[in-house]
Amino acid sequence: MVEFALCFPILLLFSVSAVGVAHTEETANDLATVVRDGARYASLNPALYGGCANGSISCLTNTIQGIIQAEANSVNQSAGGVTLANTNCLWGGLPTPPALSTTVSSPSTPTNASTSCITIAYFTSETGTPSPCAYYSTSTGLFTNLNGSTCVAASSTSSPVYVEVIVAVAQSATGNPVLVLLNGLHITPLLTRSYTMQVVP
Amino acid sequence: MNIGARHRFGRRGERGQVIPVVALLILIISGFAAISLDAGMDYAQSRSDNDVSDAAALAGAYWAVDDPSSTQGLSLAGLWSAENSAASVDGCNGQCSAPMVVAGSNAYAVAQLWTTTKFAAGASPAFYVNSSGACSSSASGTFLVATCPAVSSIQDVGAPVSDKTNDYFATVVGGHPVGIVPDAVAAVSGTGEGTTSTNPTMACEICVFGPVSLNGGGDELLAGGGSIDIGGYLWYDTSSATVQTSNGYGIDVDGTSQQGGASVYVGGSSDLLNANGDLGIDGPLYFNSSSSTVKGASTNISGTVGATYWQTSGNVITPSAYGTTAVTDFTDPMASVAVPTYTKATTNCSSVGTVQTGTSNVANCLTVSGSTATLASGIYGNVTLDLPTTVNPGEFESLTIGNSNMTITFNPGTYIFDGSGIDVNAGGITLAGTGLTFYMTCGSGTAPASCGTWTPSSTQPTGGTCSTTTSGSSVNLGGTTTLNLQGPTGSNPVLFFFDRCNSNQSAFWVDSPGVTAGNGYPTGMLYAHSGRLLINASTSSIPSPLVVGSIYYNAGSIVLGTATGSVALVAGTSGPGTLVN
Numbered sequence: 001m002v003e004f005a006l007c008f009p010i011l012l013l014f015s016v017s018a019v020g021v022a023h024t025e026e027t028a029n030d031l032a033t034v035v036r037d038g039a040r041y042a043s044l045n046p047a048l049y050g051g052c053a054n055g056s057i058s059c060l061t062n063t064i065q066g067i068i069q070a071e072a073n074s075v076n077q078s079a080g081g082v083t084l085a086n087t088n089c090l091w092g093g094l095p096t097p098p099a100l101s102t103t104v105s106s107p108s109t110p111t112n113a114s115t116s117c118i119t120i121a122y123f124t125s126e127t128g129t130p131s132p133c134a135y136y137s138t139s140t141g142l143f144t145n146l147n148g149s150t151c152v153a154a155s156s157t158s159s160p161v162y163v164e165v166i167v168a169v170a171q172s173a174t175g176n177p178v179l180v181l182l183n184g185l186h187i188t189p190l191l192t193r194s195y196t197m198q199v200v201p
Numbered sequence: 202m203n204i205g206a207r208h209r210f211g212r213r214g215e216r217g218q219v220i221p222v223v224a225l226l227i228l229i230i231s232g233f234a235a236i237s238l239d240a241g242m243d244y245a246q247s248r249s250d251n252d253v254s255d256a257a258a259l260a261g262a263y264w265a266v267d268d269p270s271s272t273q274g275l276s277l278a279g280l281w282s283a284e285n286s287a288a289s290v291d292g293c294n295g296q297c298s299a300p301m302v303v304a305g306s307n308a309y310a311v312a313q314l315w316t317t318t319k320f321a322a323g324a325s326p327a328f329y330v331n332s333s334g335a336c337s338s339s340a341s342g343t344f345l346v347a348t349c350p351a352v353s354s355i356q357d358v359g360a361p362v363s364d365k366t367n368d369y370f371a372t373v374v375g376g377h378p379v380g381i382v383p384d385a386v387a388a389v390s391g392t393g394e395g396t397t398s399t400n401p402t403m404a405c406e407i408c409v410f411g412p413v414s415l416n417g418g419g420d421e422l423l424a425g426g427g428s429i430d431i432g433g434y435l436w437y438d439t440s441s442a443t444v445q446t447s448n449g450y451g452i453d454v455d456g457t458s459q460q461g462g463a464s465v466y467v468g469g470s471s472d473l474l475n476a477n478g479d480l481g482i483d484g485p486l487y488f489n490s491s492s493s494t495v496k497g498a499s500t501n502i503s504g505t506v507g508a509t510y511w512q513t514s515g516n517v518i519t520p521s522a523y524g525t526t527a528v529t530d531f532t533d534p535m536a537s538v539a540v541p542t543y544t545k546a547t548t549n550c551s552s553v554g555t556v557q558t559g560t561s562n563v564a565n566c567l568t569v570s571g572s573t574a575t576l577a578s579g580i581y582g583n584v585t586l587d588l589p590t591t592v593n594p595g596e597f598e599s600l601t602i603g604n605s606n607m608t609i610t611f612n613p614g615t616y617i618f619d620g621s622g623i624d625v626n627a628g629g630i631t632l633a634g635t636g637l638t639f640y641m642t643c644g645s646g647t648a649p650a651s652c653g654t655w656t657p658s659s660t661q662p663t664g665g666t667c668s669t670t671t672s673g674s675s676v677n678l679g680g681t682t683t684l685n686l687q688g689p690t691g692s693n694p695v696l697f698f699f700d701r702c703n704s705n706q707s708a709f710w711v712d713s714p715g716v717t718a719g720n721g722y723p724t725g726m727l728y729a730h731s732g733r734l735l736i737n738a739s740t741s742s743i744p745s746p747l748v749v750g751s752i753y754y755n756a757g758s759i760v761l762g763t764a765t766g767s768v769a770l771v772a773g774t775s776g777p778g779t780l781v782n
Contacts, residue, residue: 007223014230018237025241029248036252043259100290123290130290134449145449145478145498157267157283160260162290195252196291198260198283201267 024191030075030082031167031193038068038165042120043197046163054138056086064120064136068167082116082169088138089117089168095139096146097121097132100164104194107168119166122199126159133161156201166194235370243366247381250364253291254385257360260287261312262387271353276346278334281312284360285332311340313359313386316350320357320386359386405430405531406450407762408748410663410730412458415442417739417757418469424450425764426746428478430531432662433751436460440469440490442754445477447764451497452476453528456484456504457662463487464504465495467516476500483528488516495519503527533664535728535748536657541640541698543615546595549647550579555603557587580647583620592616596649605629605680611637613689618642619649622674625682628713633685637725641674641708642700652731653702663730667702670731674703677710688725696725699732704750708732711740714756736761 042064052059052066059066065086073081088095090109097119098105110117118138123130137144168190264283313326314336320326328336328350335344362385365378372378406427413422414436422429425447431454435444446452452474456464464484465474472493474480480497485504492515500523550566556574560567568575574590581597587604593612598620602609606629613636622641625632644650654668676697678684688696699708708729727734729749736743739758747761 003219003223007219011223011226011230014227014234018230018234021234021238022241025245028245032245032248032252036255125286157264157279160263160283160286162287164290195256196287197256198263198287201263 026076027082027169027191028193030072031169031191032195033075034068034071034082034084035165035167035193035195037071038064038120038167039163039195039197041067042163042165043199046122046161046199052086052138054086057083059086064165065118065138068118068165072167084116084118084167084169086138087115087117088135089119089166091119095119095135095137095144097135097164097166099132100130100162100196104166104192106190106192107166110168110170110190116167116169119164121164121166123162123164123196124159125162130162160201161199162196163199164194164196166192168192235373239366239368239371242369243379243381246364246366247383250362250381251383251385253288254360254362254383255387256291257284257288257362258358258385258387260284261358261360262389265352265355265358265389269353271351273351274347274349275352276334277312277314277330277336277349277352278332280352280358281330281332281334284312284358288360288362311361313361313384314350314355315357315359315386316354320359320388326359355389357386357388359384405534405748406746408531408534408746409433409750409752410533411733411751412436412460413444413752414460415439415444415754417754417759418442419758420754421445421760421762422752423447423760423762423764425762426450428452429476431455432531433458434460434463434484435465435474437467437469437472437490437493439472439757441471442469443473443475445473445475445764447477449478449498450476451478451480453481453531454483455528455530455662456482459484461487461489467493467495469493481526481528486518491515493517500524501526501528530662532662533730533748535695535726535730536664538695540642540651540700541615541617541638541695543594543617543640546579548577548579550577550595551582551647553579553581553584555585555587556590557604578614596647598645599624599674601626602630602680603627607631608633610634611686613637615640617649618674619644620674622676624677625680625713628680630680631683631685635687636689637686638689638695638698639676640698640700641676641703641705641729643671643673643703651702652700652704655701665701667731670702670704672703672705673700675705675708675710675732677707677712679710679712681713686725694725695728697727697729699729701730703729704731705729706733707735708749709734709743711736711738711743714738714740734761 045064052063057069059069069084072084075082089107091098091107093108100123107117120136121132122134124133132146134145170190261280261284264280268279311329311331314328314330316327328338329340330336331344335346336349337344362383364381366381368376368378406424407422407429410432412433413431416438418439418441420439420442422444428450429444429446429452434456435454444452454464460466463486465482465486467487468489470490470492472490474495476497478498480500482502486495486502486506488507494517496519500518500520502523503525548565550563553563553567556567556569558572560569562568566577566579572588574588576590576592578593578595581595583599584597585601585603586609589607591610591612594614594616596617596619599618599622601624603626605627608631611634613634615638617640619642642649643652652671652673655665657665686696688694697709709727726746726748727743731750734747734749734752735755736759737755739756743761
């Protein structure tokens with residue numbers, strides 16, 4: 001009995017961990033769908049993102065962020081969907097998007113256990129390597145140009161503009177049992193997914 | 202030894218047995234967990250690779266649409282590069298390496314093309330394209346530029362991606378990475394996914410060929426789905442008025458006419474001219490005010506700034522180091538769009554006058570049933586509606602809404618007005634309907650006619666000229682009105698189409714407060730090339746895009762357009778890039 005009592009927590013930890021990892025994988029897959037569909041909509045409608053309050057979780061479904069939220073709500077329905085707030089991810093404390101990378105790091109904000117964020121960023125390839133030229137600011141509801149460029153209106157086959165959608169979700173919000181435990185230790189891992197597409201010329 | 206003693210001895214003898222069992226269990230569970238992790242990661246990687254292939258195939262389709270050369274034997278390096286670039290910018294969340302379209306001897310080093318027949322499951326492509334833009338009918342054949350098909354013949358574009366799984370645990374027991382070969386195909390033509398705005402085809406969302414005059418405090422002219430182009434002057438004759446774009450779009454004031462000697466005359470305090478994109482003013486800018494702002498991501502003012510009118514303090518031009526480049530003239534984005542077509546009604550309904558309770562039916566024209574009425578398709582004269590009425594497409598000299606608190610429902614179709622037009626002369630009116638076009642023109646009775654002869658021209662700043670202009674039919678909203686109107690879907694979503702030579706200076710006239718939108722904004726364009734949009738009362742429900750001759754605000758707190766732009770005018774318009782595999 002004593003031995004079993006000693007071993008049981010280990011077995012339980014293995015089992016719960018397996019469930020937690022599977023849950024994380026499922027959420028990651030869900031978010032891959034979310035960013036994919038959001039980027040596709042943004043590539044067709046690069047200017048449709050206004051009209052939604054900062055932090056809102058129910059933007060109009062004819063806006064890019066509304067599409068992203070609707071997709072997130074529709075995935076993983078058994079767990080109630082994933083709630084995404086119309087809040088900019090911060091990168092080094094700023095909403096300015098990071099450079100395109102094969103590996104998207106987690107944003108510096110949000111860090112709270114129940115929050116999420118969205119980045120909708122545009123990249124121009126005028127100088128060869130795609131570089132950030134604009135992003136959607138959730139706080140102002142406006143499209144914010146970087147370096148004075150007007151990139152969205154200028155996508156062409158010779159100089160394509162790319163749109164990247166990044167979402168990050170604090171894992172406690174997904175009901176993952178392992179991460180709920182981690183949250184209790186004030187550890188809040190973010191699950192981040194991104195997708196990039198060419199804006200229709 | 203009693204029985205109890207034997208039991209106690211037996212349990213002591215079994216002590217420790219659970220340890221090897223648990224150890225074995227942990228080993229087994231770990232093994233399954235490792236397999237599950239590998240499988241899960243592989244699935245996620247496969248999923249990401251598929252997404253990369255999708256993006257690459259769509260980029261290839263875009264290229265084919267935008268470069269539709271009909272010449273065979275030209276290099277298709279641009280197509281391959283478009284696919285490769287799209288794949289490269291998408292990093293598969295770190296799970297795969299970019300570029301994903303692998304070069305070399307791999308069979309998947311190529312883009313795929315379907316020409317004579319469209320893609321079908323399992324069907325081989327007609328051509329393969331390598332990184333040099335050379336083509337072959339076989340993935341392992343000889344690639345020659347001369348073999349390449351004409352771009353205009355390409356129907357579907359494929360973007361195979363080659364990748365391998367990153368197994369973490371399987372390799373421990375001798376497992377090998379497995380190939381992942383997603384193979385997305387996109388149609389070059391077809392219906393795009395989702396919805397698209399018409400605005401990407403328009404340079405300006407609000408296009409005004411003459412002046413814009415803001416005469417009431419808090420008036421706003423907004424655009425978020427395209428630029429604001431003003432062919433005449435922009436005159437602020439009030440305070441706290443705003444002309445503003447968002448979403449990166451700019452504002453141009455061509456200034457072909459001037460107010461007080463200026464192309465932009467800021468006559469009130471705290472006025473704002475704010476272009477989220479570039480701002481261009483072709484002519485002088487005068488301030489006769491204080492605390493006003495003229496701002497653009499970049500700003501060009503070709504004329505004099507200030508002159509004798511920079512009289513008060515706090516006015517700001519941003520950036521302060523503005524340029525002096527002149528603004529290029531803009532043209533009418535609708536100049537070549539045909540006037541609305543319709544099936545001419547044949548029934549003469551000119552005997553229908555005022556429709557009210559007790560009015561006798563008119564065969565094939567008017568049916569009065571209790572407190573409602575129906576107008577059949579026909580040719581009408583001047584009709585006054587005092588009953589809630591369902592109206593069918595037809596020709597009218599005028600339609601006056603004469604009784605309060607009722608709904609007039611328009612069935613889908615085109616309505617021709619050749620007299621005074623639509624006049625809402627009562628309060629509490631709802632105008633409702635979908636799939637509508639109101640063509641406001643000249644003529645009379647059974648003979649609607651153009652208000653002048655329009656000749657499109659690519660060299661004219663306004664996109665064409667009228668031989669003559671005539672003041673024709675108008676829309677007058679003289680009572681509190683709910684506009685629950687939607688234009689047609691398709692490539693010509695004009696809700697109100699004023700004949701291009703209809704120069705009515707109150708073509709669309711809001712003359713009463715309380716004009717509101719019903720279920721969101723009316724959708725569809727208001728196009729009045731030579732007419733004036735005259736607003737005498739606060740409103741924020743005028744449909745956009747606006748393409749009009751001039752705009753005159755004659756009251757305060759009028760908002761035209763929206764900061765987000767006119768959205769989703771057309772669902773599922775034709776466009777490249779439908780993924781077919």
